[in-house]
Amino acid sequence: MVDKYIPQDIEPRWQRQWEADRLSRAPIDKTRQKFYALTMLPYPSGDLHIGHWYAMTPSDARARYLRMRGYNVMFPIGFDAFGLPAENAAIKRGIHPKQWTYANIDRMRRQLRSMGAMWDWEREAVSSDPEYYRWTQWFFVQLFKHGLAYKKMSPVDWCPNCNTTLAREQVWGEDRHCERCETPVIKKNLDQWYFKITDYAEELLDFGKIDWPERVKVLQTNWIGRSEGARVTFPLPSPGEGHEGIEVFTTRPDTLWGATFMVLAPEHPLVEKLTTAERRAEVEAYVAETTRRTDIEREAADKEKTGVFIGAVAVNPVNGESIPIWIAGYVLMTYGTGAIMAVPAHDARDFAFAQKYGLPIPVVIAPSGWDGQPLSEAYEGSGTMVNSGPFDGMPVPENKDKVIRWLEEQGLGQGAVQYKLRDWLISRQRYWGAPIPIVYCPEHGQVAVPEDQLPVRLPDDVEWKPTGESPLKLHPTWAKTTCPVCGRPAERDTDTMDTFMCSSWYQYRYLSPAYGRGAFDPEEYAYWMPVDCYTGGVEHATMHLIYTRFFTKALRDMGVVRDDEPMTQLRNQGIILGEDSEKMSKSRGNVVAPDELVSRYGADAVRAYLMFFARWEQGAPWSSSGIEGTARWLNRVWSIALPADDEGRKTKDEGGASSHDARHEDAKALRRITHQTVRRVTDDFEAFEFNTIVSALMEMTNALYKTRATTEGAPVWDEAITTLLKMLAPIAPHIAEELWTRRGLPYSIHRQAWPEYAAAAAAEDTITLVVQVNGKVRDRVEVPAGIGEDEAKQRALATEGAKRTLDGRRPKKVLVVPGRLVNIVV
Numbered sequence: 005m006v007d008k009y010i011p012q013d014i015e016p017r018w019q020r021q022w023e024a025d026r027l028s029r030a031p032i033d034k035t036r037q038k039f040y041a042l043t044m045l046p047y048p049s050g051d052l053h054i055g056h057w058y059a060m061t062p063s064d065a066r067a068r069y070l071r072m073r074g075y076n077v078m079f080p081i082g083f084d085a086f087g088l089p090a091e092n093a094a095i096k097r098g099i100h101p102k103q104w105t106y107a108n109i110d111r112m113r114r115q116l117r118s119m120g121a122m123w124d125w126e127r128e129a130v131s132s133d134p135e136y137y138r139w140t141q142w143f144f145v146q147l148f149k150h151g152l153a154y155k156k157m158s159p160v161d162w163c164p165n166c167n168t169t170l171a172r173e174q175v176w177g178e179d180r181h182c183e184r185c186e187t188p189v190i191k192k193n194l195d196q197w198y199f200k201i202t203d204y205a206e207e208l209l210d211f212g213k214i215d216w217p218e219r220v221k222v223l224q225t226n227w228i229g230r231s232e233g234a235r236v237t238f239p240l241p242s243p244g245e246g247h248e249g250i251e252v253f254t255t256r257p258d259t260l261w262g263a264t265f266m267v268l269a270p271e272h273p274l275v276e277k278l279t280t281a282e283r284r285a286e287v288e289a290y291v292a293e294t295t296r297r298t299d300i301e302r303e304a305a306d307k308e309k310t311g312v313f314i315g316a317v318a319v320n321p322v323n324g325e326s327i328p329i330w331i332a333g334y335v336l337m338t339y340g341t342g343a344i345m346a347v348p349a350h351d352a353r354d355f356a357f358a359q360k361y362g363l364p365i366p367v368v369i370a371p372s373g374w375d376g377q378p379l380s381e382a383y384e385g386s387g388t389m390v391n392s393g394p395f396d397g398m399p400v401p402e403n404k405d406k407v408i409r410w411l412e413e414q415g416l417g418q419g420a421v422q423y424k425l426r427d428w429l430i431s432r433q434r435y436w437g438a439p440i441p442i443v444y445c446p447e448h449g450q451v452a453v454p455e456d457q458l459p460v461r462l463p464d465d466v467e468w469k470p471t472g473e474s475p476l477k478l479h480p481t482w483a484k485t486t487c488p489v490c491g492r493p494a495e496r497d498t499d500t501m502d503t504f505m506c507s508s509w510y511q512y513r514y515l516s517p518a519y520g521r522g523a524f525d526p527e528e529y530a531y532w533m534p535v536d537c538y539t540g541g542v543e544h545a546t547m548h549l550i551y552t553r554f555f556t557k558a559l560r561d562m563g564v565v566r567d568d569e570p571m572t573q574l575r576n577q578g579i580i581l582g583e584d585s586e587k588m589s590k591s592r593g594n595v596v597a598p599d600e601l602v603s604r605y606g607a608d609a610v611r612a613y614l615m616f617f618a619r620w621e622q623g624a625p626w627s628s629s630g631i632e633g634t635a636r637w638l639n640r641v642w643s644i645a646l647p648a649d650d651e652g653r654k655t656k657d658e659g660g661a662s663s664h665d666a667r668h669e670d671a672k673a674l675r676r677i678t679h680q681t682v683r684r685v686t687d688d689f690e691a692f693e694f695n696t697i698v699s700a701l702m703e704m705t706n707a708l709y710k711t712r713a714t715t716e717g718a719p720v721w722d723e724a725i726t727t728l729l730k731m732l733a734p735i736a737p738h739i740a741e742e743l744w745t746r747r748g749l750p751y752s753i754h755r756q757a758w759p760e761y762a763a764a765a766a767a768e769d770t771i772t773l774v775v776q777v778n779g780k781v782r783d784r785v786e787v788p789a790g791i792g793e794d795e796a797k798q799r800a801l802a803t804e805g806a807k808r809t810l811d812g813r814r815p816k817k818v819l820v821v822p823g824r825l826v827n828i829v830v
């Protein structure tokens with residue numbers, strides 16, 4: 005038998021064995037506590053990269069740990085196979101997206117298997133399979149039937165390079181570029197489908213039932229952007245048809261008396277109607293200039309405020325004063341009503357604008373001690389209402405609600421809550437997605453495809469290169485169909501769905517990927533849901549992680565699922581940077597390829613290193629020398645854990661060489677560190693602190709080497725090795741299994757119970773320190789044998805005898821004789 009540790013030899017062998025023995029299958033078992041561990045499913049856009057490994061390896065290790073703790077653990081995997089990345093890559097290479105995607109899936113399956121993770125491959129789901137997207141379409145139909153899917157014409161963000169619309173979340177950065185290709189986006193008017201996620205804005209703000217990272221909760225809260233205030237209509241003195249007034253939302257209705265002008269977004273539909281003839285040329289030039297700029301540029305607080313008076317006035321409803329209407333780029337049509345009331349005395353932006361254009365700045369909230377003079381800058385704090393009719397003298401914000409009630413009584417406005425959250429735009433003018441299951445009949449309008457006719461299959465024979473039109477629209481026959489209601493000729497919707505629709509419900513499909521009578525088997529659902537722990541990147545905070553929560557809430561309200569939340573616990577990993585501390589990218593040439601590492605060091609070393617080199621939630625730059633160290637450690641484990649007779653290489657201690665006392669002390673020390681390590685590793689697995697798990701196991705390995713001469717072959721040695729291997733099993737599953745088997749222990753190590761920690765064995769030995777004051781014995785104290793000097797001093801000073809003798813005097817010096825005494829000099 006070869007004695008050397010050759011991971012390339014043992015890893016594929018064990019992977020085949022585990023697969024043959026179906027070791028990772030998790031059927032329903034009502035006698036055991038279930039645990040649904042889920043890691044975000046990958047896009048099959050190319051190679052499995054080191055970031056996947058970094059996200060998935062600790063997730064796998066933790067799932068394995070929980071299995072050893074006795075849970076029935078389901079750990080599934082699949083592919084988010086529709087969508088732009090796959091399609092763009094296919095276009096670049098001139099291969100059909102389907103062919104390209106499925107070839108990649110095959111390749112990535114092999115790569116995923118090389119990790120040795122405990123995926124339950126029988127639960128694999130691929131979102132581009134017709135058996136999968138049949139149900140994606142079915143969910144669309146349910147949302148449509150319940151009024152949560154609707155179509156409207158609207159300006160959308162359009163990537164001219166990808167030739168498709170983007171959701172708000174897919175537009176990034178100051179320059180508003182496409183998330184996928186970094187091309188700046190433009191606006192385009194299109195008739196598209198939306199999901200009413202805004203109906204759930206309030207509930208999505210409630211994180212009470214989930215254990216998610218604070219960071220994600222904050223990102224989602226800000227994204228939803230709730231604010232309380234009032235909607236108020238400013239009447240127009242000469243109202244036209246359909247425009248009696250201008251509606252605004254304000255969070256400060258208590259400042260209404262100080263509104264001295266209004267500002268509309270340049271795109272506001274009333275601008276066209278209200279602009280007077282003599283102002284028209286200037287207004288049109290300003291509108292043209294502004295709409296070229298991006299929303300972000302327009303909103304930026306430090307930019308100089310510009311605007312144009314349109315020649316019209318509105319009436320301030322609380323005091324009847326005529327106030328001028330302006331347009332300005334900093335007011336956005338996409339937020340609120342696209343119109344604001346400007347209160348220059350109490351809003352910094354309005355103040356700057358009013359100063360620049362010479363508009364009045366009356367104070368209506370008096371700061372304490374205000375002398376009645378004009379303000380030199382906007383005052384946005386609390387104070388007393390002045391120049392405010394019936395509210396003069398009232399303190400705010402305490403009386404804000406009273407103002408809202410008064411507005412309601414007077415019929416001038418009503419209390420309102422506003423959110424930044426917008427409905428979820430799901431139409432994509434692309435090919436590689438699930439077709440939207442809607443048919444347009446000249447007589448019956450939008451008709452959902454009947455459920456027994458799903459899936460609406462995506463045809464293979466299309467021109468999938470982007471033209472700006474939906475590829476399905478260009479297909480000669482695909483869109484032609486009949487109306488499900490009247491049977492007369494009708495047209496299919498030719499757009500496909502946002503891929504985030506597919507990933508909003510995949511956790512349900514994993515339950516029963518072959519199930520044909522519904523999106524999931526209700527029996528599997530009843531046992532497994534919700535997901536107990538979800539792991540993946542924080543970059544999904546305002547997309548996938550909001551969508552999937554919305555989806556579950558909407559399905560719950562339709563009676564399809566039972567839970568309020570899809571995933572009880574969420575944990576995010578950090579990012580691995582290149583060795584140069586920069587983001588990994590092909591152009592920088594700093595990409596680390598896991599396949600190469602696996603063939604060089606073995607999967608176990610890669611896994612162990614990824615868990616060791618950084619705090620998981622923080623991430624760090626990659627280090628090539630670091631992985632060498634981890635590989636060396638596994639080699640050390642190998643040679644120390646091989647049974648002594650395995651090769652006859654190890655030499656046994658001859659017994660007489662070391663004293664009985666030394667052997668006894670070493671045995672005790674080894675047992676102590678074994679149990680201390682069990683405690684540390686267990687606590688750290690619970691806390692997702694994977695790097696300290698590996699360092700604890702490394703320290704334990706060192707301790708084994710130190711005591712080897714005196715303890716090898718003794719029961720304490722065997723206990724230590726067995727325990728080490730069990731704790732190593734979740735991290736480096738192959739080497740742990742190999743050594744376990746070679747020691748003649750029953751297959752499989754991955755079915756063993758997690759080691760128990762014995763408090764008594766872990767306890768440190770204690771010694772008695774003598775406490776002296778000025779050389780006289782005043783007390784004695786029990787302390788751990790390995791106590792440091794500082795702590796020994798503290799413990800001595802805290803004894804009753806020392807305190808009584810010192811009687812409040814400060815010690816001049818404290819001397820420690822390690823292991824024996826502490827002398828306090830006063």
Ligand SMILES: [Zn+2]
Binds near residue numbers: 165167185186187
């Ligand atoms: Zn793009």
Ligand SMILES: [Zn+2]
Binds near residue numbers: 445449488491
């Ligand atoms: Zn019809």
